[in-house]
Amino acid sequence: MATKQVRYEALVKALHADLYRYAYWLCHEKQVAEDLVQETFLRAWRALDSLKDEKAAKSWLITILRRENARRFERKRFDMSEYEEATIIDTQSINSEQDIENHWLREKIGSLPEEYREPLVLQVIGGFSGEEIAGLLSLNKNTVMTRLFRARNQLKDALEKEPEVRGTYNG
Amino acid sequence: MDDLQFRRSIYADPQCADEDIINAKASDPSKQKFAREIEQLDQQILNALKVPVPDDMAQKLILRQALDSHQQQKKKKRIHLALAASVAFAMGLTINFMQFSNAYTNMGDYAFAHTTHEAAHFSNNDNATVTLASLNKKMASFHGSFSDKLGELIFADYCRFDKMKSLHLVYKGENSPVNVFIIPKSEHLAFINSFSNQELNGKSLQFKDASIIVVGDKTESLQKWQENIKSNVTWSI
Numbered sequence: 479m480a481t482k483q484v485r486y487e488a489l490v491k492a493l494h495a496d497l498y499r500y501a502y503w504l505c506h507e508k509q510v511a512e513d514l515v516q517e518t519f520l521r522a523w524r525a526l527d528s529l530k531d532e533k534a535a536k537s538w539l540i541t542i543l544r545r546e547n548a549r550r551f552e553r554k555r556f557d558m559s560e561y562e563e564a565t566i567i568d569t570q571s572i573n574s575e576q577d578i579e580n581h582w583l584r585e586k587i588g589s590l591p592e593e594y595r596e597p598l599v600l601q602v603i604g605g606f607s608g609e610e611i612a613g614l615l616s617l618n619k620n621t622v623m624t625r626l627f628r629a630r631n632q633l634k635d636a637l638e639k640e641p642e643v644r645g646t647y648n649g
Numbered sequence: 650m651d652d653l654q655f656r657r658s659i660y661a662d663p664q665c666a667d668e669d670i671i672n673a674k675a676s677d678p679s680k681q682k683f684a685r686e687i688e689q690l691d692q693q694i695l696n697a698l699k700v701p702v703p704d705d706m707a708q709k710l711i712l713r714q715a716l717d718s719h720q721q722q723k724k725k726k727r728i729h730l731a732l733a734a735s736v737a738f739a740m741g742l743t744i745n746f747m748q749f750s751n752a753y754t755n756m757g758d759y760a761f762a763h764t765t766h767e768a769a770h771f772s773n774n775d776n777a778t779v780t781l782a783s784l785n786k787k788m789a790s791f792h793g794s795f796s797d798k799l800g801e802l803i804f805a806d807y808c809r810f811d812k813m814k815s816l817h818l819v820y821k822g823e824n825s826p827v828n829v830f831i832i833p834k835s836e837h838l839a840f841i842n843s844f845s846n847q848e849l850n851g852k853s854l855q856f857k858d859a860s861i862i863v864v865g866d867k868t869e870s871l872q873k874w875q876e877n878i879k880s881n882v883t884w885s886i
Contacts, residue, residue, distance in 0.1 A: 503698065580697045584697045
């Protein structure tokens, strides 16, 4: 019992931030993301004995979270595209150069198509390889690599197109 | 590796450590520059993706789990208590049943048990010492009497027949003693006409206030004994 508790707490401490960020980019809402992570860890706790390989913990948790997210849509069907862009913006005060850039880039990432964003988040935040992402999303590896390419390509284009607009934030 | 393919690979995975990618970077400064640009872009993306995590998130997750497992333990405790209570209840019922219920359900079973239990005390060679007069004296408490001897009577006395006062008679038989029980009408022992096991046969006669059971070995003609009893016994009242 004690060891299970210890394992669980270690899992929470090591992975809750990554999982929260993944959830956030999945649903664009802080509160929903937090609920998803809560639900995911609760399920993880109940099924902790089935987790044999600690290295697989992150992908295991992400699989649970994706399922939870899908369940959320079964319960209450609403369309993602109806989300106001404003809701995905981080509302914390923007004060440094870095924050401005993050803020701007977050908008761009938020407006990427879902199918491009999810592999990107898994790669950059989760540190998963192309194969692992393909496994998590039930896609083949080539599709994943193409989507990653397009995601970065679009972000780079956007960055190059709007340097002046970004400058005005500084004024 | 051509430029397009290189760019595609770098876009797809800036950290890509394939050998041909590394070689391409090393051999072509423009490719290296491009790769560095995208690495920089990736750093920006990483910074942007790292949205602030609520400060108390880890604590909340641990708290929620602690509450959940507490809830489960409470449920388990309740189940255990319920189990213990049911076991105690079942044991109580069983003990009650065993102590206060009758072990035998019909008179045949009991008659065999009684006969077998006392078989060692009687033998066909015992002297027939009981007279008709003393038998009838005992029969009086069942309001009955025999008009004639049924056979050579070895033993006659009151017995407990499954907690009922009864008269136990042992006669000499063909090869082994024949047991006759006179028992009052009973509510908990079912009347049974004839019964047998590996060694013994038994037959019963039912009268108004009493039953007479004859038990003998397989060689004994119980039919004859029954007819004999029927023609000899009389009941007052």
